Amino acid sequence: MKISVIIPVYNAEKYVTQAVESALQFDEVHEIILVEDKSPDNALKVCKYLTEKHDRVKLFQHPDKGNHGAGPTRNLGLEKATGDFIAFLDADDYYLPNRFDAEKALFKDPNVEGVYGALGVHYYSEKAKEQYYPLFEDKLTTVYKKHDPKEVFPGQLNMRGSFGLFSIDCLTIRREPMFRKLKPLFKTHLRLHQDTEFLFRLSYYLDLYPGILDQAIAVRGVHENNRITTVDSKKVNPAITRVLLWKEINDWAQNEQTVPEEVKRHIKRMHRSYEISLAPPFKKWGMIAKYFITDYPSIRSGLYNINFKKYLF
Known part of the structure; x- marks a missing residue:
């Protein structure tokens, strides 16, 4: 080697x-x-x-x-x-x-x-x-x-x-x-x-x-100046970075023809859950209602998914 x-x-x-x-x-x-x-x-x-x-x-x-x-x-x-x-x-x-x-x-x-x-x-x-x-x-x-x-x-x-x-x-x-x-x-x-x-x-x-x-x-x-310190000190919002990560994964999955539809729905669901988790309380349910109309299969299955609910509520 x-x-x-x-x-x-x-x-x-x-x-x-x-x-x-x-x-x-x-x-x-x-x-x-x-x-x-x-x-x-x-x-x-x-x-x-x-x-x-x-x-x-x-x-x-x-x-x-x-x-x-x-x-x-x-x-x-x-x-x-x-x-x-x-x-x-x-x-x-x-x-x-x-x-x-x-x-x-x-x-x-x-x-x-x-x-x-x-x-x-x-x-x-x-x-x-x-x-x-x-x-x-x-x-x-x-x-x-x-x-x-x-x-x-x-x-x-x-x-x-x-x-x-x-x-x-x-x-x-x-x-x-x-x-x-x-x-x-x-x-x-x-x-x-x-x-x-x-x-x-x-x-x-x-x-x-x-x-x-x-x-x-x-x-x-692990030391005080690890990269994670920046996140911990709130110079970077960790919730925002997770949304960006899952948006990136979702964009890739939706454009990759070989990814099964079941997997695409799951990835989209994870992206939506982080996205909704960032919204102010009065906007959360509006976003859920919107995605029920525009992305019903993903949101419906997401409501029964523990990972989705963890970040939604």
């Missing part, structure tokens, strides 16, 4: 060295691609030092040296990658020694196009733990049981009951089918949730297999 590990770097001078060193421990890692996204701290200086110290570490920036966000930054990393397999790692996270154990066995089968595993959590400070423990606790982010690849896409859509989650840090993808089947790669206009949107489409077009699900293969590093 020749794996390219792509690390978008923004405001991570304290953590990126650990991320890089955690990837360098694997002989299968052919290269580590750092894409620095105009960090306000000294991350660029740290990245330059890492490229001087390690032959397998490569550094890139956007042509205009500007800040473009995680989506375009990962896309640039993909453009520069030369490995047969692609893995991702956020600059404040890190891999564990078992990161590619399952992948080495599973990718011997050419039909396996991607493998996912479980993500652990580490709090870099007591303040970060106090702030984010209610969100992450000490739990694994994982898929609860092994599923057939065809069940991964509907599972992420909550169409088959409790499925769980997997993180992009714990995903390894065979390069060729991803570039051939997934266009575009990361959506460049989504500032948040672009990785979630990417995983939805990826699991539709590629056969993704479960790796190690009962123990962490990578760790989410």
Whole structure:
């Protein structure tokens, strides 16, 4: 295996060295691609030092040296990658020694196009733990049981009951089918949730297999300056970002001829539920009445769907 590990770097001078060193421990890692996204701290200086110290570490920036966000930054990393397999790692996270154990066995089968595993959590400070423990606790982010690849896409859509989650840090993808089947790669206009949107489409077009699900293969590093802090501090309304995410998924599904009608209705229902949840109380029922007329099958089925009602009321 020749794996390219792509690390978008923004405001991570304290953590990126650990991320890089955690990837360098694997002989299968052919290269580590750092894409620095105009960090306000000294991350660029740290990245330059890492490229001087390690032959397998490569550094890139956007042509205009500007800040473009995680989506375009990962896309640039993909453009520069030369490995047969692609893995991702956020600059404040890190891999564990078992990161590619399952992948080495599973990718011997050419039909396996991607493998996912479980993500652990580490709090870099007591303040970060106090702030984010209610969100992450000490739990694994994982898929609860092994599923057939065809069940991964509907599972992420909550169409088959409790499925769980997997993180992009714990995903390894065979390069060729991803570039051939997934266009575009990361959506460049989504500032948040672009990785979630990417995983939805990826699991539709590629056969993704479960790796190690009962123990962490990578760790989410939680600190006060995580991207999620912006959402938590209400600089960005999380409800609005969810509406934008589901609008993006809905637009894709309605225009993808191979998506079954049942799935299209479910995705539209999820988009409607988030959209309605944002409306002031006096507008909610007006919107429901409107969609009963214009989109009756979706709303009627949605009213009997627990995910819809959760965000509606």
